[in-house]
Amino acid sequence: MISAGSDTIQELTVEELRAKMGTGMEIQDPEEHMLLSMGPQHPSTHGVLRLLVELDGETIVNLAPDIGFLHTGVEKTMESKTFTKALVLTDRMDYLSPWSNNLAYILAVEKLLGVEATPRAQAIRVILAELSRISSHLVWLGTHALDLAAMSVFLYCFREREYLLDIYEMVGGQRMMVSYFRPGGLWRDLPDEFEPAVRHFLDFFPARMADYEALLKNNPIWLRRTKGIGVISAEDAVSWGLTGGSLRGSGVNYDVRKAKPYSGYENYDFDVPLGQDGDVYSRYRVRIGEMWQSLRIIEQALDNLPDGPVNIDNRKIVPPPRSELGHSMEAVIHHFKLWTEGFDAPKGFVYQSVESPRGEISCYLRGDGGPKPARVHFRGPSFVNLASIANMAKGQFVADLVAIIGSLDIVLGEIDR
Amino acid sequence: MSRDQLVVDKINAALPEAIEETLDFRGERTLFIKKDKIKAVCQLLRDDGELQYNFLSDIHADDMLPDFPRFAVNYQLYSIPNRHTLRLRVLVEDPDKGPETMGDVWAIATWLETEVWDLMGVRFQGNGSLRRLFMPEDWQGHPLRKDYPLGYEEVQFSFNWEAIGNRKPKPQD
Numbered sequence: 001m002i003s004a005g006s007d008t009i010q011e012l013t014v015e016e017l018r019a020k021m022g023t024g025m026e027i028q029d030p031e032e033h034m035l036l037s038m039g040p041q042h043p044s045t046h047g048v049l050r051l052l053v054e055l056d057g058e059t060i061v062n063l064a065p066d067i068g069f070l071h072t073g074v075e076k077t078m079e080s081k082t083f084t085k086a087l088v089l090t091d092r093m094d095y096l097s098p099w100s101n102n103l104a105y106i107l108a109v110e111k112l113l114g115v116e117a118t119p120r121a122q123a124i125r126v127i128l129a130e131l132s133r134i135s136s137h138l139v140w141l142g143t144h145a146l147d148l149a150a151m152s153v154f155l156y157c158f159r160e161r162e163y164l165l166d167i168y169e170m171v172g173g174q175r176m177m178v179s180y181f182r183p184g185g186l187w188r189d190l191p192d193e194f195e196p197a198v199r200h201f202l203d204f205f206p207a208r209m210a211d212y213e214a215l216l217k218n219n220p221i222w223l224r225r226t227k228g229i230g231v232i233s234a235e236d237a238v239s240w241g242l243t244g245g246s247l248r249g250s251g252v253n254y255d256v257r258k259a260k261p262y263s264g265y266e267n268y269d270f271d272v273p274l275g276q277d278g279d280v281y282s283r284y285r286v287r288i289g290e291m292w293q294s295l296r297i298i299e300q301a302l303d304n305l306p307d308g309p310v311n312i313d314n315r316k317i318v319p320p321p322r323s324e325l326g327h328s329m330e331a332v333i334h335h336f337k338l339w340t341e342g343f344d345a346p347k348g349f350v351y352q353s354v355e356s357p358r359g360e361i362s363c364y365l366r367g368d369g370g371p372k373p374a375r376v377h378f379r380g381p382s383f384v385n386l387a388s389i390a391n392m393a394k395g396q397f398v399a400d401l402v403a404i405i406g407s408l409d410i411v412l413g414e415i416d417r
Numbered sequence: 418m419s420r421d422q423l424v425v426d427k428i429n430a431a432l433p434e435a436i437e438e439t440l441d442f443r444g445e446r447t448l449f450i451k452k453d454k455i456k457a458v459c460q461l462l463r464d465d466g467e468l469q470y471n472f473l474s475d476i477h478a479d480d481m482l483p484d485f486p487r488f489a490v491n492y493q494l495y496s497i498p499n500r501h502t503l504r505l506r507v508l509v510e511d512p513d514k515g516p517e518t519m520g521d522v523w524a525i526a527t528w529l530e531t532e533v534w535d536l537m538g539v540r541f542q543g544n545g546s547l548r549r550l551f552m553p554e555d556w557q558g559h560p561l562r563k564d565y566p567l568g569y570e571e572v573q574f575s576f577n578w579e580a581i582g583n584r585k586p587k588p589q590d
Binding site for chain 2: 067068071073075076077079080111112114236238239240241252253254259260348349350351353360362364366374375377379383384387388416417
């Protein structure tokens with residue numbers, strides 16, 4: 001192994017290299033096999049992921065992920081913010097689906113407080129969470145196809161994603177870091193242009209989906225790069241804690257929206273797409289199916305969008321509207337108290353799971369009676385899904401590793417938190 | 418009989434005195450399990466034909482300073498066939514003598530325990546791959562502990578490294 005210094009080239013033994021790498025991976029044959037450090041700056045690792053790969057020729061003998069390059073201490077920082085202020089940190093973990101992260105955290109806060117959002121707020125949350133599933137899957141499909149050299153899919157997917165980001169900006173004022181869901185409801189009601197914009201999306205998107213299908217579904221190159229690659233059995237997938245499309249690609253029917261319904265998901269009629277083979281192609285089919293199901297959910301939610309307030313009627317949690325600040329002293333007091341001190345949450349701990357585009361994201365929240373969370377923990381689906389990558393990739397070619405990473409759909413911001 | 422009660426009965430029948438306390442809060446059931454019984458309880462919950470908690474959602478630890486025992490480790494279980502969630506909570510007095518590893522019950526446990534050790538410093542007995550996952554390999558201390566400083570620290574440069582290092586707040590073990 002060779003590492004380039006400033007003027008000399010230094011030889012490292014395998015033991016030194018392993019110590020420096022910190023992955024603790026067993027190396028089977030240090031004499032014959034090649035150790036390859038893949039990443040951290042590698043486009044197909046979808047972020048700052050480093051993989052230590054032991055290769056016999058082109059075949060992967062063993063590999064271990066090395067993470068932590070983006071660790072920003074989100075959980076620790078949240079302990080020093082009030083419940084409302086800590087919300088903005090959740091966007092920044094999984095930056096491709098901030099809505100799901102917000103939702104997991106907000107539902108945990110509401111569960112701890114013992115309140116429930118109004119029906120209108122719940123329906124709006126469902127619409128936006130499903131839109132974010134589509135926009136996140138579009139990025140996954142585009143980059144996954146790009147990794148396997150299908151350039152045009154990437155361009156089409158990002159065109160549609162741009163439309164969705166415009167909708168997010170219309171709703172929350174931000175393209176990505178929205179923080180629109182708040183404890184007890186939403187930041188504000190939807191603008192009038194929202195419904196026509198989403199209806200328009202529902203009109204044109206099925207035809208675009210047909211385009212992606214025409215490009216990939218029966219494409220012989222795509223089939224040869226994905227069929228039978230990165231297989232994981234249903235039993236292994238459960239034991240390794242896989243969730244989301246990666247689990248359902250192996251045929252295990254576990255979707256948090258069905259298993260532990262939240263935000264009124266039990267009122268919507270949708271199916272859970274399942275794969276059979278547990279390979280990269282199955283996971284691809286499952287996620288495409290999920291996009292179709294998301295369209296169904298959004299349509300139902302828009303058709304039955306209830307009227308009424310978007311925030312609960314509890315001024316100890318939800319700040320008063322601006323219109324009241326001019327003439328109500330109590331409103332002013334509550335406004336200042338809520339934005340400086342925040343609200344107190346009871347002692348106790350709760351755990352709330354949400355089906356994010358990547359799988360089950362869960363938020364563990366412990367309150368100690370004060371206005372700040374005593375402990376926040378996120379179960380990141382990407383973090384857990386990444387653990388089984390060695391299982392899937394052993395015995396495959398190194399080029400297939402790129403397909404496997406893409407099919408797991410990881411976001412490094414959420415892995416490292 | 419509700420499934421919550423079935424779990425308690427099954428554990429009590431097979432492992433008497435394993436459950437220290439039962440807690441219901443916001444519709445979630447938490448079983449406080451004795452530390453030396455947690456492995457047997459997990460084996461039972463996964464393998465029993467009626468329970469089948471085959472999915473380990475998460476392991477995470479809590480620091481409850483200044484309470485004693487200071488640490489708590491949570492196991493979030495889910496039974497895919499029975500659609501039921503359960504949380505096990507183990508109180509840990511000495512973080513160097515944490516619970517046994519669950520690596521051979523659920524494969525994912527090794528990975529999750531590594532995260533807990535890195536950030537909270539609870540050492541799981543028998544887990545051979547505890548290492549720094551998020552923090553740099555030469556990092557001192559475990560950042561999620563309550564006595565670990567959050568920030569507001571002076572920045573160290575090479576010319577004043579030692580002077581600032583000497584007056585820096587340190588985590589206390």
